[in-house]
Amino acid sequence: MSAAAERQVSAFLGGLRRLSRQVGLYPEGHPATQEAVELLGEAVQEFLDGEPEVTLTIFQEAFFRNRVVVPHASLEYRSLLQEMEQRGLETITLVPPISAADLFDLAAFVGGVSDDLPADGTIVLNEPMTVDPELDPTPASKLRTSYGNVLDAIRHASSAMVVRGSFELGTVVDAVEGLFEHTLSHPGAALLLSTVKSHDEYTFFHSVNVCILSLAVGQMIGVDRDVLVPAGVGAVLHDIGKVAVSPEILNYPGRLSAEQWKEIEIHPQEGALAILAAGGEGSEIAANVAFEHHARFDGEGYPRVSRVRRPHVYSRLVQVVDTYDAITSRRAYRRAEGPSRALQILLDGAGSYWDPDLVRAFIQMMGVYPPGSILRVDDGAIAVVVSRTEEPGAPLSVVTVVGPDGCHLDEPEPTILPLDRVVRQELPDDVGVDPASLLETIEGGLRV
């Protein structure tokens, strides 16, 4: 699914969520609901994209638009998805022109305000013909669900930290264990999924990505499961102290002043403090990772304390993958870099900023073009790398998503791409491609 299509689905779901909240507060015809209905109507037009009929399916904790999974929206609107599942919704079929009354009914139904189904026939719920009863859960969907669970856990932990200054560690541990199981069994898919980014919830998505990448490195090194889960918990919580930093500073679009940096630099200690206050098994290791994740390999970094040793290996691991994911993400103060550029930066800082052995291990795992890399091919097409390169110089396993004519393909085409055909790497936002949406493609094609 193209990034543009993803945005259309997100806009529709965002509008639906807004209206479903409004109908709980105001009656039909109230200006507030009218405005929300209008906005949803506009989003629906985009969502339909000129098609005579579009079906949104809710299945295995994911949204599908006309049988194609919508990965990002499935994570972003996870709570709405869960509400829909609780209401027994399996499909929403939209048949234009959509009536405002049906939009209102749909929102009232989703919001649990009413059991009345849309009556004008422009929105049909749970249309039997569109539901395939023989669908089986796929590894990809389980992986996505476990990603969502960790996302939920870190969201809850962060809000609990804001409210109470602490949180329950057990929920995070359980979620990481689930993610670990699926990362272990589908490492390639997990790496692809770790390319999911969110501008609005950067820290949460980043934390889960750092967790996946840390687990994957540990797995490649051959470390035991018992050892990796605590490291994963540390990875997912490494930035939790950022809730103590003013969002205005976190989102400042330029280089920070010394004063602003001072505030940024408190986040490791705030995170460690919150984790220790949370207690529970593994809290010591996680707190240590949070405390040390900006302590450099060469002894510099922050917070500055009289350390007698290098940061622990878990902290050093998180430092490497934290940097990689941060560089390849769009930040408030900088646009994203491509994976190769990120790997180069890691290489340049190996031995001073980062543990050289871990940098090399990480690069070895990721390859020159890690899964999720978007490549411009010599004929003008755009392809996404979907699995790791085992041998240096070996051809890449990719799927072509944009043809040489610049048009997005309806069905991504798997192919093998020799390295010398790669012209350059592209960024997801620049070419309108979301690598994580190809997860199901490489896992055998989950189509509803």
Place this chain on the structure above:
Amino acid sequence: MSHPAALDRSERELLELLNGLGAAWVTFQLYPNPLDQAPFLRAVDLLAEHAGDLPPIGIGPGTFFVGGEEIVPEREGVEKFARQLFVHDVETLEVVGDPTAQGLAAFFEVISRPDDEVADAGGIAAALVGMPSSGLRIKQRGLLNLVAGDGTESEPIDPLAELVGELPEPARAALHGADPDEIAEAIVELEDGDGDPSAVYVDAFHELRERIDDARADPAASLRAGIRLPPEDPYRTLRSYIESFFHLPRWLQVEVLERVLAELSRPGHQMFLDQFSGNDLSELLPELSEPAQERLLEYAVQAASDRAGHPLDLLAGLSSAVEVEAARRSVADRVTDVLRAASRGVFVGDLEVLRSEMEAEIDPGRFELEVIRGLFECEGRQDRFQRVARVWTGRFTRHLRRNELPQAHRLLVGVLDDPPFGEDRLPVVRRALERMTTTDVLFRIADADETELADEILARLGSAAVEVLVAKLGEEEDAARRRHLVEVLGRVVRERPRDLEGHLGDHRWYLVRNLVAALGLSGTPRAVDSVRLVADHADHRVRTEVLRAYVRLDRDAAIPALVRALADPHERVRQNAIGLLEAVEAEDVDALLVNELARDRLPTDTAVAVVELLGRRGGRRAEGCLRELAGRRFVFGSRRRALRRAARAALEADS
């Protein structure tokens, strides 16, 4: 908002109204049925009285404005009322007449809701639609529109009309929430007109940035001007605008960049470049003019050397576009080299090292202590330092509850024996320890199997534990628990017996006795000095305990005190002294006792008891003394006869 007649109106009337509304607002919040309350009804009357009389009243955060002048609230309720209106984005309040108590209650009910709930539901104006008449009309701030709310028709006013009207089209698009590609489209369209698109783009950037900076500097003023920035991300619009740069055609990107670089020191230009990734800049660099290239590289070096910049990033160290291109090409090559090395097995050893390091046994307690020490060391903020101290003591008690005394011991001793903080922080740490130290905690420590560790912990808790235990001892009625408390206290003061001295002057004899007992149980000879402070206590029970403590602490040093106690005015003290002396084997005891008899100052019963004691001790000197007493043929007085009788009996018993 301003009203020309505002300052001419009676300020007293205005204040009266605001005070009335403030009082009604407080009443509404306090009473289940505010409509029955006088202040509430008074407010309704005031609203009716002043209908149409007063100018629109501007709302600030906790204050009101009329004609640009601030009306400082006289009462807290008024300030709270203003604040509540402010959080709901009410810009002005107008008294329009026809008030009803129900309407005012409904008005208050709406503004009492959480602001995000009201905002989600379409804003305060929308929320007030359809409510009974309150006599008030509000105007709501909005980013792009302003709505009147009181059940009357909304006014189609755009508070940004003036502001937006001044802005170039692309900036206007950004303010209207357009996507970056749409903004870019608007800029490109300018090419067909008279404007220079790159100039418009840069100008619009400055306009936007300045508006946002102004709004951040004075949020209240900006709200009054109709600008509402998302507090968590006020620069979102600006970022979105800069993002549109990347949707411009390359030639236009180059022109914009040339303009930005031509005035690199102009405020905002560096922020503009900060948004670019190194990749973005390196792609554009070769297409720039030579002077622009030079400036960009200069900027890159500066950014990379800046602590707050992007170290190792951007283009630092490169001095020409050719080098940049070469660096770009080398990226993949360098990474490939690393991978080749990996395939040749270069990293096998490294991975082994990493694996063994990762699998090495982890000692959570070590991490716990190191992090706590680190937090204590680096935390410079007083309130957060207190929090660190609380987390530290919290973790300590958690270990205790889980019977993890060694871990608790390490955590406490690891901080206290080598404090990672300055002396000025000691009071905070001490207070945290005091808060943590309860009798329950102390009993848990004292009752642990690991007595040595427990004693070390108790010793370090020192004065904090002393205070708790002494207070408890003073009120504990159960004898068994008192004994337990005394035992624990004895262990606590083992290292610092003087910690108890402050309490030895307590007026409660029983408490002092227990403290002396605890000193005795501490077993440290240094406690003798503390015990000595109450050797002459008015209560004989304390004096008795003092003797026991002496014997426990330093038997040899106790002998003179015991002998002196034989002359104590209280019989129980004397008896105790006799009993304790019997257990002392030192030879000089006999001599001291003999001397004491010779001085003939002991009460008769005690003197007899001493004679009997000498008989039981049976030493050479004692025997000599007994023989001398027993051999006296002529004695006068009952005391002497009693002594002779006792001496003879002792000798007979001995033979």
